Amino acid sequence: MKKYNQSASPSRTASIIALCLLLLSVQLSYAKLSIIPQKAPSSLNLQTVPRGGGWAKAKVATVASSSPSKSTAKQQSSSAITEGLKNTLASGLAAACSKTILAPFDTLKTVQQHVSAAIAALGSMPSVGLYFGVYSYCKKTIGETLQTTFGSMRGDTEHPAVCSDRTLQTLTIIASAAIGNTVASFSRVPYEVVKQSLQTGQYSSTLQAASTMWRDGGMRSFFPLGGVSIQMVRDIPYAIFTLLSYEFIKENWVLKRTEEDPSKRWFFDMVAGATAGGIGSYLTNPMDVIKTRLQTTGGSSKYGGSIVKCAAVVLEEGGPTAFLRGSVPRLMHKIPANGCFFVFYEFFRRALHVE
Structure with a gap:
């Protein structure tokens, strides 16, 4: 196996970028970026809507007619988009911090060989940010849709709720x-x-890996069969198992245990994230x-790109x-990684005033 040598400059670059993003988030928190709600109509209904990790009681202004106005629907859509963008930034920052700290454990899972933290930090930020941004947007919009269609927000006394709020919450998280x-x-x-090509010692640097793979196979090298x-x-089952576990632990343990003493929130976030990550992994x-x-x-040519054949x-x-090969080092990576990630994620969410 090739010995992987790499200077410390990429790691320093990743750390500097993460620090700059951290400072940006702090500046945004001082600016108090949040949507300024429009003035509520005079005729209102108070309803239960999904909020945060669970289904909490919240006062929501809705017109007392059979359908919401266009301005209300537009405002809700804008709110969902903004919250999604804030979660994109929060999760991207959290990924950069946690990946920089725990990159060696991820390498251990694949081949027990060191790889620069810069690759893990910078490479994971776009996908993690995109994932949590879309997840946040969908959770808000799908949750409200399911509530108004099948849940306690139907507002129709002749046709009561079809499903319980807990069931709709679970379906919302899964979807x-x-x-x-x-x-x-x-x-x-x-x-x-x-x-993974770097971790298995096939190339000595990211530039060499990217250039060689592009020369040999073009775009297909980066998207194998x-x-x-x-x-x-x-990833889809992993996300479902992890987020269902995390949302359940957060709502039923973290929020209750930290209600009187928020200063310990980071510890409970870490335990919840680590436990959920271990279950999903x-x-x-x-x-x-x-x-x-x-x-x-x-691998793709050996198995013909077939999951069943592989x-x-x-x-x-x-x-x-x-099929359990690598499970121990994977857990060694995923448990602390998720613990660190959710600590940073919840911190940046609070800094960005995410509801």
Whole structure:
């Protein structure tokens, strides 16, 4: 195996960028960026809407007619977009911080070899930011739609709620996580392919990897056969398991335990994130084994880009336990990574005044 040598400058670059983004978020928090609600109409209804990690009681101004006005609908859409953009920035900053700190553990999962933190930090920011931005937007819009159609916000005494608020909350998280990860998977694949090529010692630098892969196979090198599909097959269940776990723990444990003493919020956020990440990682490790094989150089041609064929080969090689290969170092990476990520994520959300 090649020894991977790289100067400290990329790591310093990543740290400087993360610091600049941190300062930007602080400046935005002082500017108190938030939507200024329009003046509420005189005839109002107070209803229950999804808010934050769960379904909390909130006073929402709605016209007491059978359908909301165009201005109200436009304001809700603008609010969802703005909250999505704020979550994009918050999650991107959180990803940069957590990836910079814990990049060596991610490398350990693949091949037990060091790789620069800059690659992990800068490469993960676009996909993570896109994922959480879309997730936040969808959770707000889908949640409100389900509530007004099937839940306690129907406003029709003759036709009561079809589903409980808890069931609708679960469906909202599942749908939002699936949509967010579907969009983000396309931007995540090239980063994963280059990162894993570096981790397995095939190239000595990011520039060499990108230039050689482009020369040999063009765009197909960055999107190998089966690469996008297995990325989605792994990431969508991972997102659903992780976010369902995190939202449940946050609502039923974190918020209750920190209501009187918010100064300890960071610790509870870390425990909640670490636990949720561990659950999601372990349950999706079989898909991660297949993803790594398909996305590393030569894997796509060996298995023809087929997830089923790759899974059959893995099963033949080592039986069912072969799908748990790398689970220990993956948990060593994902548990602290999610703990760090959600601490930073919740911090930046509060700094940006995300509701």
